[in-house]
Amino acid sequence: MNKKKGILRNAAEGYFAAFALANIGQIAAVDIISLVLFLMCFQLFLFAERKETESALSADGKKLVKGYSSRNRRVASVILGILFAFFYLAAEHGSLTGALENRLFQMIYLLMTGAGLFFLFYRGCRLLLLYLERRSLRISSIPVSTDSPEPALSLQTKLFLFLLLIACWLPWFLYDFPGVMTPDSLSQYSQAMGLTGYSNHHPFVHTLLIRLFVSLGNAVFHNVYAGIACYTVFQMIAMAVIVVSCISVLIRRRAGKKLCFCFLLFYALVPYNGIFAVTMWKDILFSGVLLLFVLCIYRFLPIYREGRPLYQKPLLYLSFLLWGILACLMRSNGLYVVAATAPFLIYAFRKQWKLILPSLLVILGCAVLIKGPVMDSLGVAKPAFSESLSIPAQQIARVVAEGRALTEDQISLIGKTMDYPSIPDYYQPELSDPVKALIQYGHPEYLETHKGEYLKLWVQLGLKYPLDYWNAFVDQTKGYWFPGAPGMLTNEGISPNELGLSWQPVLHGQGVAKIVEIISKLYTIFPLYGLLYSIGAFTWAAVFLFTNCLLNGKKENWILFIPFFAVVLTLCIATPVASDVRYLYSLIFAMPLLIHAGLEVKGK
Template sequence: MKVHLERIEKEIFKYIPALMGCWAIQLLMGITVRNPLTVVLFACIYFLNKWVLGSKYKEKPPVLMLLGWGILPTALSLFITRLVYRMITAQFSSGMFKALAVIIMCCGLFILFSLLYMAVCMLLKRDKFEKKVAEVDDVKYKKATKALENKVFLVTAAICLLGYLPYFLYEFPGIMTADSLVQYQQVVGITGFSNHHPVVHTLLIKLFYRIGVMLTQDKIAGIACYTQFQMVFMCLCNAAAVREIVRIEEHVNLRHVVQAVIFFAFVPFNAVFAVTVWKDVPFAGLTVLFGCLIAEMYTRRDTGVKVTDYILFFVLSVLLMLFRSNAFFAMIPFLVIFVMLFKKQLVPVLVTAILSIAVVVVIKGPVFEAFNVASPDFTESLSVPLQQVARVLVEDGNVSDEELALIDAVIDRTYVKELYAANYADNIKELVRAGHPEVLEANKGQYFGLWFKLFLKNPGLYVKAWYDLTGGYIYPDVAYSVGNVDGIMSNDMGLYASPIIGGRFIKVKEILLKLGDFMPVYGMLFSIGAYFWGLLITLIVAVRKKRNITLHILLLLIVATLLIASPVVDFRYGYAYVLTMPIWIVLALFGKNKESEEKL
């Protein structure tokens, strides 16, 4: 235990100076915490700190050097902090946050100037400095066994549950937004079932809602019953991810396990999402389970895949395609690629893939029709093209009278400029629904031709419209809130928030979420675009090292569906590749390559 604590202290001493120095520069430059430059700054200061700490003066350091190290950085940091005081505190209304900004600026600049001072001394007097003797790492990793993997699974699930429980008690019976309330109306029979929000998820809510109501005769308890199920399910999915990390590395790397557990259990948006009634949350959990499964199947693709793996592959594939409409379009190319990777197990994998697609097609077709489940309207899938055509109209682009006549047959152009929002497609979709969407649906070929002609005449406006609507999925520095949902949206169905705890926990939750807009590096965890670049970079690393990239392929295909069909940049829509982050990082950086597998 003592060895582990000393190791943790050393790790903190490496990263904290880099974080504080980066934070000070970020405040000084006035850039956001989601700006990619913050990551570059953090890396530069980290390696500078590592270099300085890795060297020592051969003799007793001169008094002048020690005095300069103490006086110069202190004077410079205090002087600059005083100069920029108003600038760094202007964004905060709270006195506590203003004081915190000043402390961070002062400490960060002191660390930065101290490192620079020592770096200059080392360069000017190279002969007086020598490299420290590298310390032997005496931390031994435990080889992974079935019993140890199960222990890691149970401990992770328990820690996640403890981390999420205060959020559940504060948000009791669960967080419900407009989408949640639409599904609730279907659950209690106010409206008929619709697959606009996946009906499989709605039926799951209905199952646990009925159990809760049956036991308590209380609709609030019914919602709480579903929220409890979702919270426990997400804890188990997180635990499966950490267990998979152990399996990939074939030993318990305490550092990686602890980092993953901290991410899952204590990064606040994970807890908020776990108690929010959204389809995106269980979909992300299913993606984690599927990611663990395909990683295991890929490892055993030549030595033999178990029958239970094929069964799980079929079930999870079907659920992923049913829990999100656009996942169907990501899964089809993924399944094709996945089947191609299995040469010795080709027939069973191919049969399982075809069967899963066939079952989904049957469920979404004849089965939904038989049970009167309404499908999403055609307009719902046209977020990006509708925004692009609207952008041409808003900016008076190049449109002929004949093309305007086709547009007029669908919408009233009078309201386009008033309703158009560059980062939100629902306004224009509602304008189409208020007009004549049946004309659009009955003449798909003609209107596709219109869309393509306008693209050829206005390519710049099309690209701008697409980027303004979906660019946040690929560029980190885009502003949106993450995890700031609370309670139950006002409604006339008798649903209301009934918090069991409050007090200090509310302030803790607010601070943890606020730090996502305030603390560099940590703030990147709140940026969906940062995860995309993480995926892309680790994919390149995995390809170069000939490691497993199946999960990367699936997640990038999901990203692609968001880029061509998302109505808004929303963190929860990309939550599947956020929650799987520890797995795809370990697969790329620490997984086996083909050569090592072949030797076995």
């Protein structure tokens, strides 16, 4: 009887899952493929349930004492299933109501699709967590000799890996020579060369780095393009050194040569890593610096576990302070990322809180001091207040663009900062720059001096039109928490500008351009490979790896995920673009570390 109930339950779950897949794939209900989808889902769920049953029984059919792990796995899978299904529905609900027009039927259609997505994610996560639990038990049962030396990369191997990365990135450097410069890059270049005043809209510390290497190149080669190339070469070298440092740490932590080789291939061959290495953006070095900061935390963990003071490794401790300060300074949200991570760090290292707390205060204090009094004394302008209002500005603009009823006072208040009639024309659901431009070219000074009034307006409109606010938030942020195609990816050469700079490719010609075009479009052709270009897929992977770390892995590694979750949250609060790879490149760049951290087995 229980077996029949199980089959019926799996059949029902399989039907909902097939319904969801057919809806997402826009497969007609009369299409024979819908039957194939049902049979596949049904068999998958039966297989998953059979594996669960086998894991709970020993060879002689007796129950093993695994109730606690099985219950935790089930609860974790339910949470992940709900979370991932919610993300999917939130991002794609507009295209998942079929051809139905009745609101009630649309809601039923969405609920059935949501149920199917939940069963797919729940069953998939539970099966994968079960496999990883078995892997953890198998690996932990293998004795490790305490006499065996810690694996390490030789200096020659590190140099080889470094040169290999540079060699793989070199074609992108020659093709984009002297480096990729977008409008953001050109703005920083103008500041670095003294053509415009300094501003911390783009991190001042990064602008100074540009000034240092471009000036050095100009002094040596007496050529502006050679100067830009000097900065590009510096960034390539810095990112290659960081990659080698990461792989070296993973080797020492017994990640395995095969896995590390896969990580190396990711860094060396996935095109955007090479293109970003030669792109003059603050996001690139920030990603490297944040990875170094997290690597310091990772190296602290065994020291803390053994009960030794962290300052016993003075060079590591000083590196932690240095990379923490630079992480705060290399991106506008860096300070908030480190500040949000700080309470979790204090908890993770609570037995040594008397050292960790002052250390974090030093990091945050230095960052605040530099971004405040130091930059003020150097005449560095602060970013415009409106730059931090991407989400609120988009939400208010959405209400106006939808033609909702506003009072005369509300219309008047909005009109005091921007041209009210122009808002519907300027509003773009996935890009806040046009609306912020309306403010910048309007009266931003009024906004600066009447923040309270605008906060009240934002709350009033949100309470009256919550669905518009929700839709505006989803459209503005979904690229970072939903696995879709990237809205913005990479650039080529030097963008058109008024500075007299132009693209000077060393590798050029129709053949080269065609090869670059093909390489750049491969992710749109091949499934699975395309996921490497999906920002939200990396977020989902980090959430799953974090869950496995708590269930089956080395639980202390949970702290390594927090800074990257903080990056995602800060983007959801203030991102200007819904789906730009560079804004979450820090998570993508650190994914090899997080994969190992999430899969690392306790006791190994």
